[in-house]
Amino acid sequence: MIRNLWNDLEGTFFPESALDYMPADRLREVQLQRLKAVTALAYERVALFRQRMEAKGVKPGDVQKLEDVRLLPFAIKNDLRDTYPYGLFAVPMSEVVRLHASSGTTGKPIVVGYTAQDMEVWKQVIMRTLYAAGYSRGDVVQNMFGYGLFTGGLGLHGGIEGIGATVIPISGGNSERQIMVMKDFGVTAVSCTPSYFIHLIEVAGKLGLDFKRDLKVKRGVFGAEPWTDQMRQYIETASGIKAYDIYGLSEIVGPGVAAECQCQSGLHVFEDHFLVEIVDPKTLEAVPDGEEGELVITTLSKQAMPVIRYRTRDITAIETRPCACGRSIRRIRRINRRSDDMFIIRGVNVFPSQIETALLKTEASLPHYQIVLSRKSGLDRMEIRVEVTGEMLSDRLSEMEGLQRRFSHSIEQITSLHPEVTLVQPGTIPRSEGKAKRVVDRRNESV
């Protein structure tokens, strides 16, 4: 009730988002109080955390100030695999109302659980995510993140309903139908992976639609994979929408850990629920604000599965300047800001990061690769050369051919182009300063 009144009065201010503007000293107090509680919870209820803390000689009582989080041991993804499925749960199953799991392309999946209160917190951080990107009641939101065990679809879903917008739970895939729904249902906002939206822009074009004229979409939140400023520029120019970056990971909560506001300059971390640190990935020592390092997250309010000092493997930095939007919660830099050389092949815009995303769907770590563009009798060809590593290698030819097919298939899924995938020996892709040149365009060499 109050919310509706506020919306009518202010138009832009929502009570859930009030926490984004909490005075900094009050925020640190809340964080410290919650850090103490979550450390005690993890110590008392989760064997892994207790053993690690005992091994380091740390007791929950040693956490007296926020910086004391550095006394605590780290957790990594393998800890979730090793304790599969419920080993990190801190509550009995009778308290767990929701489970999600990773797709588990490499070995066992990881399983995460939520209590009713965790679900409420998750909904609220997604609401804050959406408000920050300018969503509100009255929006018709096409949620194209996958529904099911993946946290993306259902995570966004709860928050979209939470803000009172209309959610279309369409999930991913079937691109032509997505465009039809987007047009016929009068969709005003979307959520999906950035590569998928780039793909949809191409599909709309093929269907003869002008994204800006024929569709009503005004904004989108994009995440679940790294994307570059060039990709954002392309999305915004080609479709006329505003594209916002969102960040999260299943191990912590799913989407809803951090999100861009309309200033689009870094992602605000919902710090009352997530304590972030940036550490040097080699020494694991804290780096000063503003300097790059690995993002480490401690959940401050999770009940079902508290996670202490989780190493995300994502490289970012804490922004030191205050944001123009006035939010007091701090920002992290976009996870992937390296430059990207987009190329156009057969009329389709392709970003090397899309190829990377596709390769990572098949392999746990990114292999060295190179995109070679060439022209044969007037037709453009895209060849992806991938260096084979010992981990990718099988003694069976059929499996190696299967690997080639899987690469080719996931690239086709993301770009709608059928590439030629060539497996090459390690070290055969030329590198300059240790980095491989990603795109080689030979289309002008032939007549």
Place this chain on the structure above:
Amino acid sequence: MKIRQISVFLENRPGRLSALCRTLADAGVNLSTLTLAETGEFGLLRLITPDSDRAKQVIEKAGYASTVTEVVALQVPDRPGGLASVLQVLEAHSLSVEYMYAFAMRTGGDAVMVFRFDDMDRALAALQAAGVGVFKAVDLFGKRPLANGH
């Protein structure tokens, strides 16, 4: 019972195989047998050597992608129908052969063949129950000098 086989990824280009063989020769790695399986674009060189740990090190250090798998070496009677009699045992247990090749050595009047099965453990059990000779590493390499030159 099982023997370690090293598979090396090679592009199908002139000189690639000889470069690898030269690397192994220079390091004094003695090859007991090898076979090349290939598609149009790439090949898998599978080799067996008495000193597989060192061979793997040498291959990796030279920058090749390689992987170690276990295979078995079977005694196959060197007469018409010799191989068929071995395969029959597998067929009876619905076991499938992933691939096989001859070992460059004979024992008495019999041939030695290297097999890779889908289900190695079940295959081994079935073969032994049927009385097919399975070589141990020591049978194959024992009488030969280990890698020379070091």
